[in-house]
Amino acid sequence: MSSLRIGSLELRSPVVLAPMAGITNVAFRTLCRELETERAGSTSGLYVCEMVTARALVERQPATLHMTTFGPTETPRSLQLYTVDPDTTYAAAKMIVDENIADHIDMNFGCPVPKVTRKGGGAALPYKRTLFGRIVAAAVKATEGTDVPVTVKFRVGIDAEHHTHLDAGRIAAGEGAAAVALHARTASQRYSGTADWNEIARLKEHVTDVPVLGNGDIFAAEDAARMMEQTGCDGVVVGRGCLGRPWLFAELSAALNGKPQPTPPNLGEVATIIRRHAELLADHHGEDKGLRELRKHVSWYLRGFPAGSELRVAMALVSKLTELDDLLVQLDPTIPFPKDAEGPRGRQGSPGTVALPEGWLDDPDDCLVPAGADLMHSGG
Structure with missing residues (x-):
């Protein structure tokens, strides 16, 4: 049976639901879990809630607190933080631990949305290697002595000229992250084109002491099996492929555990x-x-x-x-169920120049926290 261990979490399936704004709330996660149990016999993967802004969580904004709602039997409870500041990161992670909000913290450094990157957040931030490391270290420090693992998700880089994923993986693992996940596109690609799974394989070769998860272009059960075989990654993160197909996780679980595929619903x-x-x-x-x-x-x-x-x-x-x-x-x-319902789903968009703060690329070791980048609302 294919499984995945992330810190204290022992998952029977190496499949993770990616956080998606306005999608992966408690309703959708509950539905995915119910369908996996119904069609595959059990719930075995990790289902991550919508992205929550660390500052909004610490300030206890009502809308953000509502987004942290988990089902009464949901376990493990997985929450993703968007953050740009080590101090706020520590406060948010400490709050999650002290108030028993979640069992797992994932950190978002992959968002390519211009309103995020132009302020130095999301997929822009790993370029600042030292600041990135301090943020990860702050979350790990806040969870020390607990069973709450911290994981980190990022992209290949800003664009074809500025790849950051190998450094990001090494730094995150070195600072105590329990796993890293790579969306195999650059920020400039957004969701267009084809994910470069070769970069997942490179990261897996580069980061050997914690699990490496792959993300990008998993739209069917065979895609997940193929990614793991081609890249050697330890698990897969599924986003747009499950839009309108919350039963996909049952199919993924079956495929990765050598079980017969459930019949698609009529x-x-x-x-x-x-x-x-x-x-x-x-x-x-x-x-x-x-x-x-x-x-x-x-x-x-x-x-x-x-x-x-x-x-x-x-x-x-x-x-x-x-x-x-x-x-x-x-x-x-x-x-x-129609055959032509398979394939890419959700937003594709087109590639473009990444909006960045002025002078952002001048010094990768600059530790100055991006001004105003943590004011965005939770969810993206």
Whole structure:
């Protein structure tokens, strides 16, 4: 059986759900776990909540605290921090430990969004090697003597001329991170093109004392198996591939543990999953906001199915559970899962120049904390 150990956490499956803003809340994570249990017999991987800004957490902003909601039986509870400042990082990690908020802390140094990188955060920050190391060290120090491991996720670098992942992996492991994860694209690529899995293999060769996880272009169970075989990585991180397919983790678990693949759901089963997702979102956000949150998921769920444009539009405007029920019964439950529903999902975007603070590339050893980079809202 393929497994993964991250510090004190022993996972039966080496599959991690990547944090995604507005997606990986407690409703979606609960749904993924339920479907993995139903279709694969157990919940075995790691499901990470939406990214939380360290400063907002320490300041106890209500919206941020709401994002740290975990299910009553959810274990391990995994939380991702966005941070740029060692002092705030320490305070946030200490708060997580002291108040028993989560069992695992992941740190985000991979966000390529211009509003983040132009202030020196996200995928821009690992270029500042010393500052990056101090931030990781602060989180590790705050969790010393506990069973809460700290992991770090980053990209290949800023662009083709400024790769940072090998240094980032070495520094993070040296400062006590329990694992590192690489999205095999640069910030300038954003989500476009193809992830370069060769860089995951290079990182795995470079970092030998902690697990190395690979991320990028895992859209089917065979992709995960192929990544692990080609790169030697210890686990996989799945993001956009599970949009509209929360049952993907059951398929991944089966593939990586040599078990038969569960049969993909037909349209009737997908309708039941949509209804359950809506119910969980309504529980978390209230019915009005929960159903508005569901709307973006509908097109992903119905991708490739012959549902009709009028019905799709109506489902994208739904605001009540009763309205949703009336629409779901109009779907033909016998239609099998379509082959053309597979492949890339979510935002692709196009490559571009990375927005950076003036003079950012001048000195990689500069330790000055980026001004205003920690003011962004949680979630991205």
